[in-house]
Amino acid sequence: MGQCHAALLTDRFVLRVAGEDARKFLQGLITSDINALEESSAVHAGLLNPQGKILFDFFVVAVEGAFLIDIAKEKASELRQRLGFYRLRAAVEIAEEPAFKVAASWGDRPRLPGGASAYADPRLPELGLRVLLPSNADVAELGCAPVPEGNYHALRICLGVPEGGRDYAFGDTFPHEALFDQLRGVDFAKGCFIGQEVVSRMEHRGTARKRIVPVEGDCPLPAPGTSIEADGVAIGTLGSVSGTSGLALIRLDRAGEALSRGAALAAGGVKIALRRPAFAHFAVPALPA
Structure with missing residues (x-):
């Protein structure tokens, strides 16, 4: 098993956003640049309120003409409803994706079982990979030493990487406070997104x-x-x-x-x-x- 470690992240959930308008739809809402995504790569992003505070943080992964959203399980239903509110007449489908569960792997590269995909954690290379495992697969199939979920959080804490709901309150925290500007969670050049004016002002004035x-x-x-x-x-x-x-x-x-x-x-x-x-x-x- 070498130096590879893997943990099942039981508090994560996956949503699927698909349809001919999916890319344009997400691009106009979230803090990162969806157009920078290639298949099997990911962005770290947030959805803000108009006052520029974080309502949700998540990862967006490009797969086979759709986008998968890796988000905290307790926020998944709320995000689905919020995206539905913004959909209006766009040709977009937003649904739960029960076919996958989320794991984290760090150290040597894991062996991916059939149906699994992996992407580099876009926040920091030292965090390794996030893996979308088929729901019927076991984390041991990655060929890594299975470790408790707490080991992943210990690594994250050591590196100084925060997580929404654990380290900051949703609806009460600006992206700069949650280090989105330091961890590739916001693109200041992409153009408009919800809350963009407030976030850009904090960036340019250095007011965090x-x-x-x-x-x-x-x-x-x-x-x-x-x-x-x-x-x-x-x-x-x-x-x-x-x-x-x-x-x-x-x-x-x-x-x-x-x-x-x-x-x-x-x-x-x-x-x-x-x-x-x-x-x-x-x-x-x-x-x-």
């Missing part, structure tokens, strides 16, 4: 004060949702946790002010340090040397 960043505790971190404080003042919220590592949505300006005056940052009484992800092009404050 909150960001999701990795945090490291001096002992195991508390539960997701715990407030992160500096001198008793809330500056952020803890998201995904794996032992002493986690992700948190932080007001970086307030964190910087606190650290500059020697204040400690803490989550539920656990002292934490902030860390800048290797892919990030923004500064993350740290204690003065």
